[in-house]
Each structure stands twice: as structure tokens, then as C-alpha cells.
Amino acid sequence: MISYAEENYLKALFRLTFEKGSDQVGTNELATHLMVKPATVSEMIKKLKEKSLVDYEKYGKITLTKKGKKIGIDVLRKNRLWETFLCKKLDFTWDEVQEVAEHLEHIPSLKLIEKLDKFLDFPAFDPHGNPIPNHNGEIKVQFKKTLSEVEVGHSCKMVAVKESSNSFLQYVMNVGLVLNNHIKIIRKQDYDALIDIEVDNKISTVSQKFAENIFVVCNNCKVNGACSKSICEL
Amino acid sequence: MISYAEENYLKALFRLTFEKGSDQVGTNELATHLMVKPATVSEMIKKLKEKSLVDYEKYGKITLTKKGKKIGIDVLRKNRLWETFLCKKLDFTWDEVQEVAEHLEHIPSLKLIEKLDKFLDFPAFDPHGNPIPNHNGEIKVQFKKTLSEVEVGHSCKMVAVKESSNSFLQYVMNVGLVLNNHIKIIRKQDYDALIDIEVDNKISTVSQKFAENIFVVCNNCKVNGACSKSICEL
DNA sequence: TAATAAAGTTAGGTGAGCCAAACAAATAAA
DNA sequence: TTTATTTGTTTGGCTCACCTAACTTTATTA
Numbered sequence: 001m002i003s004y005a006e007e008n009y010l011k012a013l014f015r016l017t018f019e020k021g022s023d024q025v026g027t028n029e030l031a032t033h034l035m036v037k038p039a040t041v042s043e044m045i046k047k048l049k050e051k052s053l054v055d056y057e058k059y060g061k062i063t064l065t066k067k068g069k070k071i072g073i074d075v076l077r078k079n080r081l082w083e084t085f086l087c088k089k090l091d092f093t094w095d096e097v098q099e100v101a102e103h104l105e106h107i108p109s110l111k112l113i114e115k116l117d118k119f120l121d122f123p124a125f126d127p128h129g130n131p132i133p134n135h136n137g138e139i140k141v142q143f144k145k146t147l148s149e150v151e152v153g154h155s156c157k158m159v160a161v162k163e164s165s166n167s168f169l170q171y172v173m174n175v176g177l178v179l180n181n182h183i184k185i186i187r188k189q190d191y192d193a194l195i196d197i198e199v200d201n202k203i204s205t206v207s208q209k210f211a212e213n214i215f216v217v218c219n220n221c222k223v224n225g226a227c228s229k230s231i232c233e234l
Numbered sequence: 235m236i237s238y239a240e241e242n243y244l245k246a247l248f249r250l251t252f253e254k255g256s257d258q259v260g261t262n263e264l265a266t267h268l269m270v271k272p273a274t275v276s277e278m279i280k281k282l283k284e285k286s287l288v289d290y291e292k293y294g295k296i297t298l299t300k301k302g303k304k305i306g307i308d309v310l311r312k313n314r315l316w317e318t319f320l321c322k323k324l325d326f327t328w329d330e331v332q333e334v335a336e337h338l339e340h341i342p343s344l345k346l347i348e349k350l351d352k353f354l355d356f357p358a359f360d361p362h363g364n365p366i367p368n369h370n371g372e373i374k375v376q377f378k379k380t381l382s383e384v385e386v387g388h389s390c391k392m393v394a395v396k397e398s399s400n401s402f403l404q405y406v407m408n409v410g411l412v413l414n415n416h417i418k419i420i421r422k423q424d425y426d427a428l429i430d431i432e433v434d435n436k437i438s439t440v441s442q443k444f445a446e447n448i449f450v451v452c453n454n455c456k457v458n459g460a461c462s463k464s465i466c467e468l
Numbered sequence: 469t470a471a472t473a474a475a476g477t478t479a480g481g482t483g484a485g486c487c488a489a490a491c492a493a494a495t496a497a498a
Numbered sequence: 499t500t501t502a503t504t505t506g507t508t509t510g511g512c513t514c515a516c517c518t519a520a521c522t523t524t525a526t527t528a
Contacts, residue, residue: 027476028475028476036515037517037518038476038477039517040516042478043478044515058476059475059476059522059524086346091349099343100341100346103343104338109333109334112324115325239484239485270485273487274485277508292493293507
């Protein structure tokens with residue numbers, strides 16, 4: 001049996017490794033992410049190792065085993081399906097869903113999540129634009145970059161947000177940005193790194209920090225020859 | 235802050251008092267209902283008393299305070315709304331919902347439950363025919379009796395089930411009984427208390443025990459002059 | 469390379485919620 | 499009314515997931 005806490009550790013480990021592109025996670029890093037103390041992580045990792053959910057040697061790095069990774073992905077899948085449900089069916093705004101989904105993701109029922117997936121018509125992306133793992137644990141990956149990387153004069157489409165804090169999400173809404181909006185880079189200020197963007201014929205000025213947290217796919221500048229999707233298998 | 239366990243105690247206390255029609259609950263009785271040991275109940279009741287959620291004197295009976303009752307009703311409301319959701323939207327059968335709803339009922343978000351209520355179009359009864367408290371904690375009560383009380387020759391309509399065990403619910407389905415089905419009492423066997431009932435022109439034989447767990451409203455025999463509904467206020 | 473900083477571990481402690489076993493009170497039966 | 503039974507309480511102990519404080523190892527930098 002996997003507890004709520006263990007599920008959270010496995011989800012966090014998967015997210016950290018997936019987003020970094022490296023499967024090496026330190027205990028302090030994990031502690032920060034989970035908002036617990038490093039001592040607590042040391043203990044928990046010991047337990048997860050005994051259950052063969054992570055590989056770990058003292059003073060080394062944590063890596064998920066296949067079994068642990070599967071559970072982490074499943075929790076992430078549940079999280080994102082519930083977020084989608086809250087937005088699409090219950091009219092939550094996207095800054096309201098995270099807190100509730102953190103709880104819903106731990107409801108233990110395979111049938112529930114499969115039925116929910118069907119009810120939502122098998123969505124591939126959640127309200128923040130993040131990919132939703134399918135029931136096999138496969139994840140569609142977009143060749144996205146951050147808004148800050150797009151060159152002046154080029155256009156792009158917002159496909160996801162990197163941060164998920166309420167304050168950031170509310171800020172994004174205030175700028176008038178919505179998922180799939182087209183954005184044109186009008187100007188970049190060398191001096192203070194401010195960026196002028198055009199959305200719906202309206203020009204706004206945003207900071208570098210802001211732009212680093214907006215994911216886009218770019219029309220002019222293909223990555224790897226295409227902006228399409230690939231699959232990240234378990 | 236109210237924990238999952240505390241919520242379960244308050245829900246159980248409310249259900250026991252509501253179904254018995256008395257607000258006196260013993261610790262052993264509660265322990266049985268919650269499937270924990272009496273020692274555990276004694277401890278927990280001490281805590282609930284400190285939080286002013288129950289009234290209790292040593293070796294006496296437990297009664298809910300107004301505050302405790304409200305929480306109990308709210309948990310029951312969540313439970314029944316989620317059950318309705320699972321049946322109506324996710325195509326769960328009514329014997330599958332209880333287990334999952336036991337978890338969903340503890341998701342802490344007022345907004346969630348109000349939006350869910352609206353999404354389901356403010357249902358007054360759950361898939362088992364049990365009343366769903368509204369957002370003020372008011373409960374519609376039907377003047378129902380058990381199938382076993384209906385006289386031979388009389389007809390009635392099934393409005394709820396008393397038991398909620400999987401085996402019983404599956405049995406009910408196998409007999410071909412569905413909520414709101416009309417049932418006619420054909421014969422009662424004095425010797426072994428078996429009852430012949432007619433449903434959809436099909437005659438089945440059921441036991442006394444079975445009939446005691448089926449709630450009906452009766453066409454021929456009015457209770458209190460009517461079969462309509464009243465409101466149980468907080 | 470030695471000193472310092474950062475990262476990670478261990479030991480001991482906490483509250484929640486459960487248990488078994490021993491005990492005490494209240495109620496029912498002889 | 500005395501005994502037996504049921505009901506309820508207390509004590510000490512368990513696991514889980516967290517903590518602080520002290521310590522050790524590894525990495526960095528002077």
C-alpha cells in the first residue's frame with residue numbers, strides 16, 4: 001500500500017526529473033520542492049528504497065525505479081485530469097484548480113480515473129498546457145520554448161505556463177493571455193530586459209522573469225525541424 | 235482544522251442519530267459503526283468535546299453540538315453528491331460508488347461542493363434514494379416505510395435502500411429492482427416469512443430480511459395523511 | 469591543500485490515530 | 499440484592515510523517 005505522503009514524494013521525484021531532463025535528484029532539492037525538512041526526506045527515501053520505488057545510496061542521488069516512476073506518473077495523471085475536470089466541467093478558473101487537485105489526485109480508484117478520462121474525452125493537455133500522461137504512462141511532449149527565447153519580430157502561440165503559483169496565474173490573466181493565444185514580440189528593451197508583446201491587437205509590456213514562465217511554440221523558428229509532438233514512454 | 239478521522243466520527247454520529255431518531259449514541263455503538271475499537275472512540279470523543287463538537291460526560295451518551303452536527307451533515311452532503319456524480323456522470327453502478335465516495339467526501343473545498351451541486355442540478359436524493367442535505371444543512375424527508383410493512387395486495391414504489399453493502403445492492407439489482415420501480419405485494423408466506431412481489435410483470439420471491447432493507451412509499455396506505463416530503467432543519 | 473560551505477544523516481522528540489489488556493462503572497439477571 | 503454481563507475508560511505501546519539539533523560527508527573556494 002502506498003500512502004498519500006509516499007505518492008507525493010514519487011510525484012515530486014518524477015516532476016523534478018522530467019522537467020530537468022535528468023534523473024538525478026538530491027534530498028535537499030526534494031525537500032525544498034515538498035516544503036519539508038531534509039531530515040524528513042532522508043527518512044522517507046529509506047522507506048521508498050525498501051519498497052523498491054527508488055534507487056539510493058547514502059550521500060548519493062535519488063533515482064526512481066521503474067515501479068516508482070509508474071506511480072509518480074499515475075499521480076501526475078490524476079492531478080492533471082482532475083484539474084481539467086475542475087476547469088472544463090465545474091467552471092473553476094485555472095488559478096483555483098491546483099489546491100483542490102492536490103487532494104483529488106490521491107483518491108485511490110483505477111476505475112474512477114479511467115472513467116473520468118473518458119468523461120473528459122481523453123484530454124492530452126491540462127488547463128495549464130501541461131501534458132496529461134495516458135493510461136499507459138506515456139506523455140506527449142511539445143517542442144516548446146519560453147517566451148523569453150523568441151526573437152523580436154517573430155510570432156508564437158502560448159501553449160503552457162511554467163509556474164503554477166496563484167499570483168503568477170492571476171497576473172497572466174490580467175495581461176489578457178489565455179492558452180493558445182498568439183503572441184508577437186514587438187520590442188525588447190536591452191537596458192532592463194522588458195519585452196513588448198502584442199496579443200489580440202493589444203500591446204503589453206512584460207518582464208524577463210514573466211516571459212521565462214510562459215511556454216510557447218514558435219511559428220517562424222522550428223525546433224528539431226518541427227513543432228509537433230513526440231511521446232515520452234515509461 | 236478538522237481531520238479526516240474527525241469528519242468520519244461526526245458523520246457517523248449524525249447518521250446514527252438521524253436514522254435512529256434519537257440523539258443518544260454510545261461509544262461502543264459508534265465503535266462498531268466505524269469499525270474501530272471502543273478505546274479509540276473514548277479518546278477521540280475527548281478531543282471532539284474539547285473542540286465543542288460533541289457534548290459528553292464520562293459513562294454517559296454522546297450528542298452532537300450544533301457545530302458538530304453541521305459538520306456531520308456537510309460530510310454526508312458531500313458523500314451523497316459525489317455518489318450522485320459517480321452514478322450520473324461517470325456511469326458507476328450503485329454498488330460501486332460507496333467506497334470511492336468515502337474518500338471524495340473529505341476533499342476540503344466549499345467551492346468544489348457548491349459547483350458540483352450545481353453541475354448535478356441540485357439533486358435532492360442520491361442513487362440509493364437517500365436524501366442529500368442542501369447547502370444550509372436542510373434534509374428532505376420522505377414518509378417511507380419498509381417493503382416488509384406493506385400489506386398483501388397493496389402496491390408501493392421503491393424509493394431507497396436501507397443497507398449499502400455491495401452484496402445487498404447486487405442482490406437488489408439481480409431481482410431486477412431499480413429505484414422508483416413499482417412493486418405489488420402478491421403473497422406473504424406465514425411459515426417462513428417469504429414474500430412474493432411483482433415488478434414489471436415479473437414475480438419474484440424475497441425474504442423478510444431483504445424486504446426490511448427496501449424503503450418504499452405506499453400508494454394505498456398514506457402515512458400522516460400524505461407521502462410527501464418534509465424538511466429536517468439543522 | 470586546508471578551510472569553509474553546502475548537502476545529507478542520525479538521534480531523539482511530537483501529535484494523530486489506532487490497538488490490546490487491564491480496569492471501572494452501569495445495567496440486567498438471578 | 500448480589501452477581502454477572504455489558505458498556506465504557508485508562509494505560510502503555512505501535513506506526514506514520516513530521517520536526518530540531520547535532521553531526522558527518524562531500525563539494526567548493528581561498
